Amino acid sequence: MDLAKLFEDFPSEEELLNIIMHASTTVWESELVEKDIENWLNNFTGDVYELKHERLLALWLLSHFTYYNQHEVRHLCRVIYSDLLHLIVNGLDTSKTSVDDAIQFFFSKSNIISPEKTSGSGGFIAYYFRHENRLPMTLFNFSMENINDSIENIILIDDVTMTKGELGQMHRFLTGATAKYPKKKFYLLTLLSSEAAFNHLKSTFNLEIVTAIKLDDRDKAFHPESDIFSSFKTLTDLAQKFAEHYGKKINIPDVEPLGFGNGQYTFGFFYNTPDNSLPIFWGQINGWTPILRRYHKNYRTQTYLHHERFV
């Protein structure tokens, strides 16, 4: 395989760094500087291909990483709210009921809950959701155990719903929730969801899902339909092999080399990076330097001191 030929028309490191630099200043709020990238690139040691090609692949993937900054996350909270409003009133006969009345009525019978425990990202998003849409505190509930009988609509809010099937956290939650409240109507508001997860949850639980961004096969880095390699289709398999190798090297427990559930995604938020994204971006064990932080959900250990000298 003549790699040099495959990379013939490929952009140079400088061109890619230029794009990343502009992305950093316009989207990443200058969180990323050249030094960070160089430190990250030092992770790649030419295990799979020549070092220069590995660096190019890494930079290519990084230049296609989608980072959601705080302003954008806040905007997505407004988007899902306005989509929810549209869902409520769509088809309404306004000669009988005004839009305002219909919405007032809906929310008078609703509670918004994060499906995760307190301190999960769902709660974090709920906070922004309330702010951006100037919603009353009384609309929010802290627990599924606390739902009043008068409540007809349970609105769940989360940042990401990506995993299809019964392994998904949302599936597990909804199984319990819908069993507990079979007569209540469930809504799921999520900033991002995968098409597969969306379809699965909708058909399994008959709930209304509002998602601001629905990811499909085009968003999976190494899928044949991938947008990332649409200009360089011949490099897709090579890049996958590269990402897989280093993903294995990082060796994150319970996470596949290309992301949880073989996600292959390339996105993250200002507050965290989902584990469905490629681990080469966020892995931080076994000597790996991440380019983005991921804060894991710790369900296992109960360590409270972290080598502090003084307490």
Add this chain to the structure above:
Amino acid sequence: MKTLIYNMELIDSSNKTLDELDYLILASGSDSRAYEVLSKCKSISKNQVVFFHFIERLDGLDSSDPLFNFKKYSYKYIQEIYCNIKNPSSCLEEITKNKFNSSTKIGIDISCLTKPYFYFIIKLLKERFAVENLSVFYTEPKSYLFPKGLFNAFHTSSGPLSIFEIPGYSGQEKRGAKRTLVILLGFDGDLSKEINEDVSPHDTVVVNGFPSYTPKFKDISLITNEKLVSDHNIIVSYARANNPFEIYNLLQMIKDKATADTFINVAPLGTKPMALGACLFALHNPDVRIVYPLPENYENKYSDKSWNSWIYDLPLIN
């Protein structure tokens, strides 16, 4: 101001609107999206179809070009208007031969119409024919073509740029007004810079289409417009790339927050649904000016394949 419920749907086989139209207006083109909506029309023989053929697009094409695929359908009535892509009002005489009126059900597929053209046609339908509601169709591209995969090499046009007011959307500038320019960002960074310099507003608001057709597009528009966006005086706002009503709401909010002596200029450089929202806003607010860069040449192909097709119900009367 009365709150309206917007209607925006994906076109699928169950959608009946297409078949209930009296007229369908669209432009011919080599783009794969050109006849996507037309192909979904089951009873095309019932509709009266008005085709806009841009002379510049026809130049040098042979009969096997996808542009001529429209000929494979049969039409009860077809009007073919040959016109100059740079001059929307050149089609006035021909299009006014049709018997539109306020109760005519008209659909317009903007996928291959240029923005100045569909702006012109929509206002014409409202002003001259008192059309009150319009069904607007649009097919998203599956992807855009970036030379060498580099975002900042993207151009929809080549050659010199000339900034002009879209005919019919001159707005009204009051004495001592402060100009606010709202730029709906596209991928071609040259355009926003030129417009910002020509209009020279007091304030510039940049609207990024987000959520976009695909996640990365929201970064691409910022990267390619880096010079404008990195200006600390510029405010970045967001509105969904495929929802014209969100743009409308955003423009309404900008207008509500502005002082009475603000002259709002809008440059619809972003997606066509975003431009459609700006068009509707300008129809309802005639003091708003729409400015647009007219290039010497349009790039023939800058997108690839078709994706979702949408229908938007547009209420032309405020």
Add this chain to the structure above:
Amino acid sequence: MKDLYRNPFSGVNAVQLDTDLILEYWCNPFLYDLFSEIKEYDIYNDTNNIVLMGGRSTGKSMFLRYWSYPVQLKISEKENISLNEIIQRNKGVGFYFRIDGAKLKSFQGHGLSQEHWTSVFTHYFELIVGRQYIEVLNLLEVERSIDGKIITAQLIPKLCGLLEFNNHTSLENIITEFDLRIKEVEVHLGNVPFYKKEFVPKDRGFLSQSLSFGIPELLLSVIPSFKNLNLIILLDEYENFLHYQQKVVNTLLRFTKPHTKFRIGMRLEGFRTFEMISEDDFIKEGREYRKVVFEEVVNKNSGYQDFLCEIAKKRLESIPALKDREFTNIKTILGDSENLEQEAIELAQSKPNKIFEQFSKKFPKEDLEKLRCPQNPLLELLNFIWLSRGVTADQTAKSMNDYLNKVKGSDDGEKYRRDYIDKYKLTLTFLLCSIYRTNKQYYSFNTFAFLSSGIVGHFIELCRRSFSIADWGDTDTLLAKGIIKKDFQNKAAIEFSNSEKQQIGRIETYGGLISKFIVNVGNIFRGFHLDIQMRYPETNQFAINVDSIQDSELQNALKAAVRWTIIQRKPKMQRSGPSESLQDLYMLNRIFSPSFQISYRTRGGKSISLNEASLKKLMYEDKINLGDYLIVDDVQPKGQNKNNSPDLFSNI
């Protein structure tokens, strides 16, 4: 610290600034002796019309706006005096107008005749000018600088009579009437695409001069304090006016009244026509107007660099993170000027013997050994070139040593010094870069000042990019030491240069031709820079007689290139031969120097002489034969090489 920092050079366009910021960023160019043809006094008092010409971002808009009454009003407030006092002090009042290109273009087409549009535009222009006159009166009335009785008893009735407005009782009402009539035109512009009907004003239409000169005459006759004042119309971006619109204004230039004058800002070659409405007459420089070129700072010894320092200082001081640390001197941040010796040492570091090895192919090694100078590769290269010119090794070595040891009275040393310091140092650097197959770096305040080519906006953009790259690449050094590394500056220069080169294609109508021309000419200049004999060092100008070009397309393309400051005309003229007609000298806008890897300075000496035939080739052909242009005196190129590029050592 980071939160207090933002790029000090981002986002300031003079036309967009409000009056406070105009004052904040204003640096008086007259204090820096930037213009020879105009003094500050002339702005309000020159009895001639003045046309200020310069490319985009040369500062014309800032300049014009400064003299307009809204900014002068701000000044008066700062000085705690009335607007009237400042007007009296200036002996004039300025009215700034800018009609954007989009609006100007809306006055055409839709099947209506040019005559009709001329009437509509004239009516519109008279209205917008007239309105501003009344606005100033209103301000003066509010501050009671004009006797109320004069206003009500004389001014308002006479204005209503002149304007044929219905009887109004206040200036504010008159202004409102103006607004209605202007709106009437704008409504028509909005509707005409759909109805294609001619504009018929509800009340009267205004002819040329009726208000633009009529109102000032009235004011001068009625208001005592206006008797000795000049009313100055500051008209910006004249190049955007369509052909017929310029005829309308040209006619006004011709018939200006003693106390009403124009100061027009436009791009070079911004006149689309010199015709007037009456087609058998023209306006002429020297008669209807005099010209001030903003870019002549390029060609003169002036305070331009000090001016840039001052502009930069204001920007830097507006950033707390920089002001607090006193990082407000752009010369310190960028470095005063290049250090060519240091550049050369860094270049040669990896392969110190490369020059030696190249020359050893042709010259005896023992001779070359005598001329080694590892501590200064530029001197070493100069020595080898002297050798190639026929100077003996011993002579060369002596000259160098006399220079280095500063031996007094040594003619050899003095000649060596002149060659090195005065003539060839920069050229040697270019050659050295070529030998080492690396690019010349462009950095330092001095370099940026040159690259800006007299265009302040270019200097600002170079700084903006440098700060942006420094923030990305090494924010610590930027904010802790107040220094931007030369690599970052160089990157900024290269990127901006390439970006400007790319933009050429966007120029209206002739973009393609100009683009090709610049690439070809740039490559020719590059060829000269690679001449190991340094016969014509730093050649970066060409000569051509524009008026003798018969082909209108070529001539117009060249003029467009000047208008868009792609090329800049030098005041000097030359003849290509004793019996030949005079040719103007032009140089590429220096911002392209990094892109072509050529010098940014202006040297005397050789310029390429072009004629219509060569111009045509340069504008139409993708690849030209460099050998046709690199012919130098007695040395002919030794046949073409395959790549059609100059062979560096072909003449050794």
